[in-house]
Amino acid sequence: METRELRYFVAVAEESHVGRAAERLGMAQPPLSRAIAQLERRLGADLFVRTPRGVELTSAGETLLREGRTALAAVEAAERRTRRTAAAGGRASVVLTAKAGAQSELMAKLLDAYAAEPDAVEVDVVLSPPGHQAVMLRDGRADVAILHRPFDDLSGFDMDVLAVEEQVLILPAGHAASARPSMTVAEASSIPDLPLPRWPNLDGSYPDGPGPELRDMTQILQLIRLGRAAIVLPESVRASVREGLAVVPLTDAPQVTTVIAWPPHSTSPAVAGLVRTASRL
Template structure:
């Protein structure tokens, strides 16, 4: 399937109307309709249900919508990484993205170990809010990512697991709940005066809820000390906590698997070297 055809299909699917899609694409409606009909013939599948008011996706269309968006993101990612390598040459730095404040000890070990490799290049670390790392890897803003299952979408990536650990609740020392020896997730998320923080969506907006709007763990830990919120983190976070905070294990929280992820089509020797180093930690 040509990229042009895919863009045509996505425009019609997102607009739910061929005429509006044609306006968006800057083309006439008849050739767009013909292109979509030709695509359906070649795939031997109806992608849309046509009505006088517009179009809606069939189950086959829903599948192509998901796969098509992913394919375009991969294409943009390859283009961006290629341009960056062309501009910087063979010694282009590897861009590693991770959640701000998360896995800091693990990343320090990884970067220190990789720096001793004979073919090591510079590693540029980009810290961003939770949930943004996979998108950065898909669209080419990053070459490698530290992700956390089951919370991050790792579909379509190659990955190696690094650590598996339980989760704990971080809350202010002296709070009544800090005396608990363990807690369930339901209990942790329903402490009236400690609503969990809200993290931004990819578009910068925040979900509704009573918790504070935050972007990184350094910010949220200060608010935990002030008694404004609590926080669920992997157990390894204990090592970086200072005074004023308490930790309560969560008995029924899913385990967190920290992984290093990279695009499956990557041919970068530097990325391969960083991944090999991670596997030896």
């Protein structure tokens, strides 16, 4: 099976419509129809049932869609990483990605410790919006990532745990609830005049709800000082909490685990070294 065939198949499966898929692929409809039919012949499997409105996946087609997407991502990742190591011009280098804003002290410690290693290579740090680290690791734009359980999807990666912490509620300093010694998540999310902000989805859109749309951390902290919102965050943010804000521990929020993750089996020596120093921190 060629990646071209797979790309065609995925396009048709996603559109449920050969014509639209062809348009998306920048080609005419008949060759696409033929390519799909040929793929079906070669696999010995019907991938679609043809309906008057378009096409629908068979169960074999659903399997190929699931598996094919990850296969395509793997090919794409191979290509990207190859281009990158070539661009580095023989001198090895590693791209590390992390969420913009948080755990800067941990990152600094890691980068310092690694730079002191005898066989250290250059580390490019790429800060990306929350939730995008795993994507970048999967498609080859990054080699290692710092990410967070249970928020990020870690499936398919190897990883080491770097830190475990509780979560706290950040709210305006003067607010009545700020005097409480602790709170539950249910209580925190139902404070009448303090809605929790909404986090953007992977595609940049926002879920519906009452809270403000969260853009960056300083903006939301500003909103909290103004008495307009509250937010649940890992307790390490205490370090960056200045006046005007109060912190209340949450008793039943899930623990947040900071991990360093990397794609399995692509253990370049540089990545291995970085992971080794990370796990010694």
